[in-house]
Amino acid sequence: MISVEEAIALVTQHAQAKSESELVNVEQSLGKTLAANLFAPISLPSFRQSSMDGYAIHLHDSNSYTLTGEVKAGDASNPRLQSGEAIRIFTGAKVPDSANAVVIQERVKKSADKIILEIQPKIGDNIRQIGEQIAEGSTCLPKGHRINPSTIGLLQSLGLAEVQVKKSLRAAVVVTGNELVEVGQSLEEGQIYESNSAVIASALAAKGIQDISQIKIKDNLEDTISQLGDALERNDLLLISGGISVGDYDFVGKALQELKVDEIFYKVLQKPGKPLFFGKRGNTYVFALPGNPASTLTCFYIYVNLLIDLISENSDPGLLRVKLPLAADYPNPFGRALFLKAKIQNSQVHILDHQASSTMISFAQANALAYIPTDQKENPAGALIETILLPYGS
Known part of the structure; x- marks a missing residue:
């Protein structure tokens, strides 16, 4: 039996980064990892933009300004303001080239075509300058960045419909146990509803893995060998829930030996999750997770999550x-x-x-x-x- 620290070190040592990348739709990229530095195709903002509802002005020595028009968000107009002139403007609207400040509406008194400012603004007040957030051509996100909901918003605001990410793993989730019943079926005495497959699949999906197969195996050695063998051939990552302990009907360990999966470690000095197996055959990684649900999820967060990040070259592997x-x-x-x-x-x-x-x-x-x-x-x-x-x- 090894320590938690030794187990983490072994996962890290045996994880090999995947070199392949793929182009995916931005809306389908959640949880995936950028395969290269991302350069901004446009500046954000791409035009001088008002950050407030108020009045765009051409500054002069008086607090009194003549109101000459209006610019709404989305308008392409560029009215020319003379010194002492102002226009009504709204949040997100294009600030005219001749305006050099925006005054928020709460600090203005309006009377007919005149406004009186309650404050003395400074040049640039309440104007988002071109490229203030990101300059065109600059690196806005580095290789290895894990895409989150905010990333998706940023990518779309840059006009990007697709993004290059590390190629997703193919994963199989295997659950074992005669006592397990699918949700929707009636429970007989001694049976329980199976939930681990949904837990693991959901956790995988949150990591950007979409190619997930789910396999249910009864407590039978021949079936276990057959179905695990098929899953090993078809997947990059095999996650097995249950059957890894040493009971009379725990056949996973025997099946993995028969299938020549190299054991990297088995059993970790931890609670919960002691009977954890980590191994590899060829390019396929195998975790046999304890069958108890909290043990399964704990081991996923500590070890499987780390492995996926390392394979994907995530710049911040593992949980914070x-x-x-x-x-x-x-x-x-x-x-x-x-x-x-x-x-x-x-x-x-x-x-x-x-x-x-x-x-x-x-x-x-x-x-x-x-x-x-x-x-x-x-x-x-x-x-x-x-x-x-x-x-x-x-």
Whole structure:
């Protein structure tokens, strides 16, 4: 059995970046990684733009200005203002070349075709200058940037319909267990609804992976070997939920041996998620995740998430980690490293109830995982602990 730190190091060591890239629709690029530096095809803004509703003016020595017209957002007109003249203007509208300031409407008194300013503006007030956000031709996003919703907005504001990203992985999600029943079917005594496939597939989709197959296998060695063998041939990443422990009906480990998957590590000194397997056959990576739902998701966030980022050459691989104080004492008598579902509130880490590996209610409420190393046995309130920020924290 190895430590968490050793397991992370081995995932990092064996991850090989994919060189292939692909052109995808910007609207379908969420979670993917830029394959090259992105250069701005236009400036943002591409014209002098009003940042407020108010009046564009040509400054002079008096606070009194003559009102000569109006420019709305989207208008292409460029009225010429003489010194002491003003036009009504709205947020986002093109500021005339001859205007050198915009005064917000709340600081203006209007009377017929005259306005009186309550303040003395300065040149450039409330005008967004050409290229103020991004200059045409400049690098606006670097290679390795992971595309988020804000990125999509930026790309579209630059007029980009497609973007070059690292080629997405093909992934298979395998769940095992005779006790599992699909949602919508009736439960018999001793059965449970299967949820891990949806959890893993959703987490993969959030990483920009769209080619995801889902496979259900009963507890049978021959079927396990056959279906895992087919999945290994067809995918870059194979995620197996359940069947990796040492029970009489846990056949995943035996099947992986039969299929000549090279074991990189098996079992990590952590809670939850001890019976975690990581291996590789050819160019296909394999994680056999513990079957308990909280264990599955914990292992995904700590190890699978990291592997995907490294393969995709994400410039910031893995989830963000910060040091924050514990809100209450939390001893660690287990002899294993702990990943605890937690909630960050008022800059403190609150360890949630329901930490069992079979329980998802605390994960649904968490926005972080609190990490307590194996040898860190006493953890008093106020102690700084490593806190891993979850991508979809509540």
